[in-house]
Amino acid sequence: KQEVTQIPAALSVPEGENLVLNCSFTDSAIYNLQWFRQDPGKGLTSLLLIQSSQREQTSGRLNASLDKSSGRSTLYIAASQPGDSATYLCASPPGGGSQGNLIFGKGTKLSVKP
């Protein structure tokens, strides 16, 4: 059964810093992995999706990597800004079917200080 873990639960950095958010998963037969952003009181915004055959995906200042052998994905945020403050969630379907059911980590709450 897929389990997804995100450490740390919270992170505070000064503006302009480059940072890495971590996501670990237990089932290396991963189908894909998706990163989301959740703002307080708001829904989930999809940031990046990495397919199982890919090693990384980039969108603007965001870069997500996937290492199936180690069971890890990272989300790299370059030149962080106060507007990046939010909770970041990673999610992956369980292996072996039910690919639509995303198993979520509990998130990393990021605070970027001006």
Next chain:
Amino acid sequence: EAQVTQNPRYLITVTGKKLTVTCSQNMNHEYMSWYRQDPGLGLRQIYYSMNVEVTDKGDVPEGYKVSRKEKRNFPLILESPSPNQTSLYFCASSFYPGTSNEQFFGPGTRLTVL
């Protein structure tokens, strides 16, 4: 604008009073699902639908019903709500689940059952 909409956004009700939370998507997605988000437990799938008239249980289906009579709509029904169903609910949709299919989430419905 491509989006998933939910109504209502906020709802306070009493134990036992039937309610329906609507979900609609305008992206012609086959797959739709409902999640609930609770502190310390994260997001968990309640029900999902692969297409019109095809629905199935997710991880936490007890106390909920769904229907999929039209491709764009996927309402969540609580026939006899109880306080343990107080939660933040999200509807999600995607094309038929595959390695490259992103899931898109609605803005959430915050439900309080007294």
